[in-house]
Amino acid sequence: MIEPSQDNGGLLLGLAVALASGMLIGIEREQRRSDAQSRIPAGVRTFTLIALSGAISTLLGTVLIAVGAGFIALAALLSYRSSSATDPGLTTEVAMFVAFLLGVLAMSQPMLAAGLGVGVALILASKSRLHEFTRRVLTAQELHDALLLIASALIVLPLLPDRAIDPWQVINPHRLWRLVVLMMAINALGYIAQRALGTRLGLPLSGFASGFASATATIGAMGSRAKTHPDQRPACVAASTLANVATIIQLALVLATLAPALLRALTWPLIASGTAAALFAAFSGIAAWKDRESEPTTLRGRPFQPKHALVFAALIGVILIVSALFRQWFGEYGLLAATAAGGFADAHAPAASIAQVFVTEKISLQVACIGVLIGLATNTISKTIVAFVSGGAAFAWRLLPGLVAMLAAFGAALFIFP
Numbered sequence: 495m496i497e498p499s500q501d502n503g504g505l506l507l508g509l510a511v512a513l514a515s516g517m518l519i520g521i522e523r524e525q526r527r528s529d530a531q532s533r534i535p536a537g538v539r540t541f542t543l544i545a546l547s548g549a550i551s552t553l554l555g556t557v558l559i560a561v562g563a564g565f566i567a568l569a570a571l572l573s574y575r576s577s578s579a580t581d582p583g584l585t586t587e588v589a590m591f592v593a594f595l596l597g598v599l600a601m602s603q604p605m606l607a608a609g610l611g612v613g614v615a616l617i618l619a620s621k622s623r624l625h626e627f628t629r630r631v632l633t634a635q636e637l638h639d640a641l642l643l644i645a646s647a648l649i650v651l652p653l654l655p656d657r658a659i660d661p662w663q664v665i666n667p668h669r670l671w672r673l674v675v676l677m678m679a680i681n682a683l684g685y686i687a688q689r690a691l692g693t694r695l696g697l698p699l700s701g702f703a704s705g706f707a708s709a710t711a712t713i714g715a716m717g718s719r720a721k722t723h724p725d726q727r728p729a730c731v732a733a734s735t736l737a738n739v740a741t742i743i744q745l746a747l748v749l750a751t752l753a754p755a756l757l758r759a760l761t762w763p764l765i766a767s768g769t770a771a772a773l774f775a776a777f778s779g780i781a782a783w784k785d786r787e788s789e790p791t792t793l794r795g796r797p798f799q800p801k802h803a804l805v806f807a808a809l810i811g812v813i814l815i816v817s818a819l820f821r822q823w824f825g826e827y828g829l830l831a832a833t834a835a836g837g838f839a840d841a842h843a844p845a846a847s848i849a850q851v852f853v854t855e856k857i858s859l860q861v862a863c864i865g866v867l868i869g870l871a872t873n874t875i876s877k878t879i880v881a882f883v884s885g886g887a888a889f890a891w892r893l894l895p896g897l898v899a900m901l902a903a904f905g906a907a908l909f910i911f912p
Contacts, residue, residue: 515611516545548597701733717885
């Protein structure tokens with residue numbers, strides 16, 4: 495027997511939640527009957543009574559709960575047999591059984607039952623939107639990538655050992671794979687944002703979303719576009735600068751994942767750097783934000799590239815091993831040299847390796863902060879070179895003040911707020 499709350503107030507609350515949940519689901523089914531102009535076997539009164547019967551059965555014993563559940567299941571089966579010719583779906587019949595279970599749950603956990611009741615009603619009311627999304631909006635590739643992300647987070651991640659497996663005690667498979675999942679999830683969220691907003695925000699939004707994958711690659715792509723379409727140069731500069739804002743956000747997430755203490759020490763530098771980049775992007779892209787003619791077409795493709803995330807994790811692993819060897823041979827100066835070299839390829843990988851080493855207490859907080867700054871500095875140099883090569887001097891000189899301002903703000907805040 496499920497033990498409901500013993501006081502009268504708890505009993506009344508459970509009964510009220512059961513009544514309301516059943517009524518809410520019934521109202522939705524009644525509305526569906528009106529819209530479809532077809533017969534639905536259960537409406538507002540039936541669903542209210544089903545949920546209420548579930549609540550009452552908990553007061554009478556476990557046997558009554560089983561009897562009630564059996565009766566609802568039999569009624570749903572008979573309902574389906576009588577209506578399957580005109581309505582082959584099982585939604586209403588399943589909703590009847592769910593309403594009964596919500597009534598049972600309401601007597602022991604009324605708040606949970608209330609939330610689930612609202613959720614069930616929302617799912618039922620979203621039939622048209624869900625069907626439209628799954629059949630016309632969601633592509634097979636997007637579904638495949640969504641399942642891949644879920645499997646990576648819920649199947650692969652728990653199976654990996656959460657300990658160092660190398661002689662230098664720096665390679666932790668669980669933490670590295672957690673970064674892979676994080677990168678794929680961030681890229682997927684950026685992709686969803688673009689799909690949801692369409693082309694309304696144009697190139698700046700595309701640059702911001704792409705920056706989570708690679709700000710350097712985004713600068714290269716935007717530089718090429720600016721060279722081909724000089725009239726879009728302000729928008730390309732804004733997009734490239736916003737890609738650097740995404741870099742700062744992702745850098746903060748990487749540090750939060752691997753070394754929260756290091757993130758706390760770098761909170762103000764990260765805020766200052768991101769703010770400087772965002773202000774420069776807004777300043778350089780005012781005209782682009784108002785221009786709707788140059789917006790790209792609706793996004794289609796992959797939410798994320800698993801290869802990019804795997805290469806990122808592999809790069810972190812290599813940098814961790816090289817950093818460990820340099821530290822073993824040359825001390826902290828060797829680690830900083832390895833970080834500087836890694837920054838030319840990616841801003842996050844050196845920061846991730848620094849965070850990993852910091853967590854093992856092999857370097858001080860001050861050295862870790864300087865290491866992140868060095869990696870960001872060499873990455874800025876790399877981006878500047880890409881901007882000149884891909885977009886020419888006209889594009890690069892417009893972008894360079896934003897890159898310098900971002901790096902200078904980080905360094906200034908680091909020394910002002912040590």
